[in-house]
Amino acid sequence: MIKVGIVGGTGYTGVELLRLLAAHPQVQLTAITSRKEDGMPVADMFPSLRGHVSLAFSSPDKAKLNECDVVFFATPHGVAMAQAPELLKAGVKVIDLAADFRLKDVAAFEKWYGMPHSCPQILEEAVYGLPEINREAIKKARVIGLPGCYPTTMQLGFAPLLAQGKPLISETTLIADCKSGVSGAGRKAEIPTLLAEASDNFKAYGVKGHRHLPETMQGLEAISGRKVSLTFVPHLVPMIRGIHSTLYARILPEALSTDFQALYEKYYQGSKFVDVMPAGSxxxxxxxxxxxxxxIAVHRPAGEDLLVILVVEDNLVKGAAGQGVQCMNIMFGLDETTGLMHVPVLP
Amino acid sequence: MIKVGIVGGTGYTGVELLRLLAAHPQVQLTAITSRKEDGMPVADMFPSLRGHVSLAFSSPDKAKLNECDVVFFATPHGVAMAQAPELLKAGVKVIDLAADFRLKDVAAFEKWYGMPHSCPQILEEAVYGLPEINREAIKKARVIGLPGCYPTTMQLGFAPLLAQGKPLISETTLIADCKSGVSGAGRKAEIPTLLAEASDNFKAYGVKGHRHLPETMQGLEAISGRKVSLTFVPHLVPMIRGIHSTLYARILPEALSTDFQALYEKYYQGSKFVDVMPAGSxxxxxxxxxxxxxxIAVHRPAGEDLLVILVVEDNLVKGAAGQGVQCMNIMFGLDETTGLMHVPVLP
Amino acid sequence: MIKVGIVGGTGYTGVELLRLLAAHPQVQLTAITSRKEDGMPVADMFPSLRGHVSLAFSSPDKAKLNECDVVFFATPHGVAMAQAPELLKAGVKVIDLAADFRLKDVAAFEKWYGMPHSCPQILEEAVYGLPEINREAIKKARVIGLPGCYPTTMQLGFAPLLAQGKPLISETTLIADCKSGVSGAGRKAEIPTLLAEASDNFKAYGVKGHRHLPETMQGLEAISGRKVSLTFVPHLVPMIRGIHSTLYARILPEALSTDFQALYEKYYQGSKFVDVMPAGSxxxxxxxxxxxxxxIAVHRPAGEDLLVILVVEDNLVKGAAGQGVQCMNIMFGLDETTGLMHVPVLP
Amino acid sequence: MIKVGIVGGTGYTGVELLRLLAAHPQVQLTAITSRKEDGMPVADMFPSLRGHVSLAFSSPDKAKLNECDVVFFATPHGVAMAQAPELLKAGVKVIDLAADFRLKDVAAFEKWYGMPHSCPQILEEAVYGLPEINREAIKKARVIGLPGCYPTTMQLGFAPLLAQGKPLISETTLIADCKSGVSGAGRKAEIPTLLAEASDNFKAYGVKGHRHLPETMQGLEAISGRKVSLTFVPHLVPMIRGIHSTLYARILPEALSTDFQALYEKYYQGSKFVDVMPAGSxxxxxxxxxxxxxxIAVHRPAGEDLLVILVVEDNLVKGAAGQGVQCMNIMFGLDETTGLMHVPVLP
Structure with a gap:
């Protein structure tokens, strides 16, 4: 059994981790920290967990986290990098759901997140936790920086196009028009995500610039090995969970005869959590x-030179907690799908 | 033209007042106060008002409010009673959308609202602003305490039964099972009313006791002139606007042959804002x-001795801002419906 | 492995059965019938099942259903009773999610469902599939009539009060004010449940009489052994899943000192799928x-003589498909919870 | 007073026309037809209209429609063109909310709408009812083909860029990523727009081709006088009303220094129903x-060469019924805003 700790279990990614880990056959939930809710049974805050999670929140207490095999950080940016050094020293692996270990460029991190990075050496060894791209590195990783929710869809959506030896599309005019449910904004008391504000409503936000842009560009360039340029426009959808990214890529004249459906199916044939749907879906x-x-669905409307790639995920699962568990499975030598084969809930 | 001031224009009842008053043919919007947003054009906070409201928020400034004919308080409890004395002295009428002038019993106010009442004499003269019950008193009022959103539905729903010379129903076993959209909770940054919490969800709250209970009991007893007892259970509906109250009353054996449909239609025949729908609606x-x-719809399922009264309103209009404008119309001798004949928005 | 067939797999209870059974460790999905979609892979209609269910719909074909150990009917009323006799003859157990085997009184069935009952003898042996009440009978049953979604909440909500040797409450003035998400109306193309009609809206319906009333009365009287009378008012909530029933019962004078919280906890102490929450929940x-x-939560507001019982369930799981699987587990000697321990999805 | 008839008053655009026209100071509602609901008071179907509309539906009866000054068609495609010739002969103006008079190219109409066009001569004289572009022609029109809901946003969003003497953007690589509430699908009993299907969900549809594409291309080419090419991807948002179109246009190298904010403000300075919001909105x-x-809001993220234009409208008002009333005002010499100055409803 893998002994798992969670730092910051009161947000949406925290409670989602609890949902997944409570039913994971190889996991023993060992500690959940919350400074504010010290002593409160987790199931008192989230009655959905009654009968499934008997732990109580405890104040951050390194001794106990040090006894874990792996600690997930479902915390605001900046918390994981403060605690990671000591955990690593104690032999505990770290999986951060925030941004501390995403951007390799320290200056970029500091610009976009407005804080200095406290452990650049650990950042250097950290592995970007996108298993479909980085599976081998994740196997050996001690520290994982999990991708953001939007970047997961954009990278997995564009990857097959960019991973080829020579460019198939105009790689510097990519567009990602992304739509997210409001749980992506976190469990924070803020007016714009009140039901009375966000329901029966739709809007774009952050058009000028969004933190997920540099992360995605870094990932896309790592995949292609070439310079990539992307315009990213996020929107808020009046729903709880889910991201739908509509990606646009202009096909290069020399690649117009490519069978893109086949390209995608082949690229993801070994990836159990990526489903390339039939053409036209x-x-x-x-x-x-x-x-x-x-x-993912691949479209090329009217036989034009524009590819339209549709990508959907649950932002709290493949976009956060589930991807974290997938990485954990890989890091501990389990089958990648262990504890993650939930049938989607429909309707 | 009636010169109107609004204290506290940044909440939902405030913006709803602005929507109604901006289009009211006899009103000149004169001042809107908000300490926090001093100087900000109202339409910058609420773009829906662009082109309709050119005023900016201003810090509370009595001089200007003193020049108004009437001031609406769309503020937290306690604000209106602090400012009312000076306004009244200046000849300005006061309409409070909060609870400062609802409960006639000072001790009850202090118990349920947790603050001392600063002007009991004004409370004494204040008129409860439910026009269908108190029209004559409202005509002459200087101070109006507007009913809460739930109490409006409960009082107008039970009134025809209670207003008769002798009891028709068991008046001490009334039940009101009420359901409200989330705008009733106000424009406040709080976790339970986030879309990700309240959407696709339903719950009761405040079953132990809710501030709208004593207010409603006071109103019902004023209508009947007899002791009334009521159980009130509020629920939160995943929608923005609207209250649906399902009221239960046990018919007394001697009243079993009453034509309740006719009773309701007669009681409300002069009330343009109460629509008694056809039987079975x-x-x-x-x-x-x-x-x-x-x-309102009157039901008596299976010919039993239980009346089921269904009542719907828009909590921000008839349950708050609209009722305030209706009172204003009456106070200033206008037709009660002036500026209030909006066709409901469906779908 | 239990070989399971499903008749009528294209509605919401059908797809929910598929979600639950696809992950059930002791079940082998053997046949799914749909006359209209013959040959279509189930996962083409419900992409959520891609990778989990490889079966295709097939035209009703008794040979194959006859090879099953149990057949679920997720069909309109009337289908199960037509096919049950032959299946039973072949030794196949039958679990009906519709109403064919709910009402013991054939005349009542025919009145409320507007069709003759084709197999009253089977109706006689059929067991009402509410495990918390009928566990022993279910063990030996060949035919199960599963409760309706509303009746499950009303019966489990009132049962502890009615199951005592002498009456604790006024058993002839019960009130159930119930609220359901729209999936309860089924996957049918009808205007009133369109998003543009039902969203941001709330209403009661069927106040005059609803098919779930006689079923619930029958169940409550079976529990108490005494005459019971109930007023049932259903409402439509703008959400997908979930029922919230608010139940009202008047305590008899001689029972005013009863500890109702303890009563409920004791009654359900062996029932793993009923959670009596702490007082005040x-x-x-x-x-x-x-x-x-x-x-379930038990309330007694202001120490009055009125009990307010709050009950929630997922109408598609405990109110339909899940309860069916629970019955199946019992019928086949499995642990009652096998394949049913999903952690609720929140947010 | 303008005598107005409505053919097909039972859909969403029909009831929206009724909402607007019932309160229009210069309109006398004269006839509403519905073959199916003949004799039913309109307010029985739409209780929101109780007290506002006293008309009943009547079977199509040309005599009465012939007495109108103008007839709106809120009908399926094909109805208006069948009835227009006789109405025009009788001197009645026609405003069609469907597609009969949108596409000037008869072959294109027949291809996209799958029916022959029965009156190409009337099509020739028909005016495309987009007042901000065609105001002068509308003044003199006898027949109006109102734009579709999406095309209104796309044309008004791109128009200022295309209306200049020389190209500012790459006019053959335009992208419109559009999102619509479900009322756009009409008041039709269909499974995909049930609340239980469309709520808490997001998807694209019609990526291969959508009828609003040829209409929009025709409009854009009329504005620019040059060939235009557009990729249009519509999406379904879980909300009732509203369209948000996110438009992408690549700036030509020679136009990089253009002040696009000023360009938009100037283009729409005389248009009271188009609000160019401050930069960054x-x-x-x-x-x-x-x-x-x-x-409309104009963005140019990170100073790149890609313009991102955000456009919102209420699909039932500016995208349908309101635009129709706006055209009617213009056709009858009224101020364009008569009866159309509703303050938007927020929250």
């Missing part, structure tokens, strides 16, 4: 609700 | 969305 | 979303 | 809910 976010699956 | 909250109408 | 429907759990 | 669909306003 329109994946719905609910088709992955509460599951770790990500679905 | 199931009013929907959307049928009054964004309008000042309240609809 | 307000259960939310999302706390049981996508799980077979039903939660 | 993110318009929300609710900011135009139930109003005829359309709002």
């Amino acid at each position: 329109h994946p719905e976010t609910r088709s992955v609700r509460a599951s770790n699956m990500l679905r | 199931h009013p929907e909250t959307r049928s009054v969305r964004a309008s000042n109408m309240l609809r | 307000h259960p939310e429907t999302r706390s049981v979303r996508a799980s077979n759990m039903l939660r | 993110h318009p929300e669909t609710r900011s135009v809910r139930a109003s005829n306003m359309l709002r």
Whole structure:
């Protein structure tokens, strides 16, 4: 059994980790920290966990976290990098759901997240936790920086196009028009995500610039080995879970005869959590609700030179907690799908 | 033109007042105060008002409010009673959307609202702003305490039964099972009313006791002139606007042959904002969305001795801002419906 | 492995059965019938099942159903009773999610469902599939009539009060104010349950009389052994899944000192799918979303003589498919919870 | 007073026309036809209209429609063209909310709508009812083909860029990623727009080709006088009303120094129903809910060469019924805003 600790279990990614780990056959939930809710049984805050999780929140207490095999950070940016050094010293692996170990460029991190990075050496060894791209590195990793929810869809959506030896598309005019449910904003008391504000409403936000842009560009360039340029426009959808990314890529004249459907199917044939749907499909976010699956459909409307790639995921599962568990499985030599084969909840 | 001031224009009842008053043919919006947003054009906070409201928020400034004919308080409890004395002295009428002038019993106010009442004399003269019950008193009032959103539905729903010379129903076993959209909780940054918490979800709350209970009991006893007892159970509905109250009353044996449909139609025949629907109707909250109408349907399932009264209103209009404008119309000798004849928005 | 057939797999209870059974460790999905979709892979209609269910719909074909150990009917009323006799003859057990085997009184069935009953003898032997009440009978049953979604909440909510040797409450003035998500209306193309009609809206329906009333009365009288009278008012909530029933019962004078919290806890101490929450709780429907759990909270506001019982369930799980699987587990000697311990999905 | 008839008053655009026209100071509602609901008071079907509309539906009866000054067709495609010739002969103006008079190219109409066009001569004289572009022609029109809901946003969003003497953007690589509430699908009993299907869900549809594409291309080419090419991807948002279109246009090298904010403000300075918001704005669909306003924000993220234009409208008002009333005002010499100055409903 893998002894697992969670730092910050009161947010949406925290409670989702609890949902997944409580039913994971190889996991023993060992500690959940919350400074504010010290002593409160987790199931008192989240009655959905009654009968499944008997732990109580405890104040951060390194001794106990040090006894874990792996610690997940479901915390605001900056917490994981403060605690990671000591955990690593104690032989505990670290999986961060925030941004501390995503951006390899320290200056970029400091610019976009507005804080200095406290452990650049650990950042250097950290592995970007996108198993479909980095599976081998994850196997040996001690520290994982999990991708953001949007970046997971954008990278997995564009990857097959960029991973080829020579460019198939105009790699510097990519567009990602992304739509997310409001749980992506976290469990924070803020007016714009109140039901009375966000329900029966739709809007774009952060058009000027969003933290997930540099992360995605870094990932795409790592895949292609070439310079990539992307315009990313996020939108808020009046639903709880789910991301739908609509990706646009202009096909290069010399690649117009490519069979893109086949290209995608081949690229993901070994990836159990990526489902390339039949040509012509329109994946719905609910088709992955509460599951770790990500679905992709490849379109080329009217035979034009524009590819339209549709990608859906559950932002709290494949976009966060589920991807974390997938990485954990890989790191500990389990089958990648252990504890993650939930049938999506529909309707 | 009536010069109108609004204290506290940044909440839902405030913006709803602005929507109604901006289009009111006899009103000149004169001042809107918000300490926090001093100087910000109202339409910057609420782009829906662009082109309709050119005022900016200003810090509370009595001089200007003193120049108004009437001031609405769309503020937390306690604000109106602090400012009312000076306004009244200056000849300005006061309409409070909060609870400062609802409960006639000072001790009850202090118990349920947890603060001392600063002007009991004004409380004494204040009129409870439910026009269908108190029209004559409202005409002459200087200070109005507007009913809460739930109490409006409960009082107008039970009133025809209680207003008769002798009891028709068991008046001490009334039940009100009420359901409200989340805008009733106000425009406050709180976790339980986030879309990710309240959407696709339903729950009761405040079953032990809710502030709208003593207010409603006071109103019902004023109508009947007899002791009334009521159990009130509020619930939260995943929608923005609307209250649906399902009221239960046990018919007394001697009143079993009463024609309750006729009783209701007669009681409300002069009330333009109360619509007694045909027997057998199931009013929907959307049928009054964004309008000042309240609809009632009278049921007596299976000919039993239990009356089931269904009542719907828009909590922000007939349950708050619209009722305030209705009172203002009456106080200033206008037709009661002036500026209030919006066709409900459906779908 | 239990060989399972499903008749009528294209509705919401059908796809929910598939979700539960696809992950059930002791089940082999053997046949799914749909006359209309003959030959279509189930996962083409419900992409959420891609990778989990490889079966295709087939036209009703008794040979194959006859090879099953148990057949679920997720069909309109009337289908199960037509096919049950032959299946039983072949030694196949039958679990009907519709109403064919709920009402013991044939005349009542024919009145409320508008069709003659084709096999009253089978109706006689059929067991009402509410395990918390009928566990022993279910063990030996060949035919199960599963409770309706509302009746499950009303019966489990009132049962502890009615199951005592002498009456504790006024058993002829019960009230059930119930609220359901729209999936309860089924996967049928009808205008009133369109998103544009039912969203941001709330209404009661069927106040005059609803088919779930006679079924519930029958169940309550079976529990108490005395005459019971109930007023049942259903409402439609703008959410997908979930039922919240608010039950009202008047305590008899001689029972005013009863400890009702203890009474409920004791009654359900052996029932793993009924969670009596701590006194003062307000259960939310999302706390049981996508799980077979039903939660109850007992309230007695202001120490009055009125009990308010709050009950939540997922109408598609404990109110339908999950309860069916629970019965199947019992019928086949498995642990009652096998394949049913899903952690509810929150948020 | 303008005598107005409506053919097909039972759908969403029909009831929205009724909402707007019932309160229009210069309109006398004269006839509403529905073959199926002959004799039923309109307010029985839509209780929101109780007290506002006293008309009953009547079977199509040309005599009465012939007495109108103008007839709106809120019908399926093909109805208006069948009845228009006789109405025009009788001197009645025609405003069609469907597609009969949108596409100038008869062959294109027949290809996309799958029916022959019965009156190509009338099609020739018909005016495309987009007042911000065609105001002068509308003044003199006898027949109006109102734009589709999506095309209104796409044309008004791209128009200022295309209306210049020389190209500023790459006019053959335009992208429109559009998101619509479900009322756009009409009041039709269909499974995909049930609340239980479409709520808490997001998807694209019609990526291969959508009828609004040829209409939009025709409009854009009319504006620019040059060939235009557009990729249009519509999506379904779990909300009732509202369209948010995110438009992408690549700036030509020679136009990189253009002040696009100023360009838009100038282009729309005389248009009261188009609001060019301050630079950096993110318009929300609710900011135009139930109003005829359309709002636009111009973005150029990171100073790149890609313009991102955000456009919102209420699909039932500016995207249908409101635009129809706006055209009627223009055709009858009224101020364009008569009866259309509703303050948007927020929250």
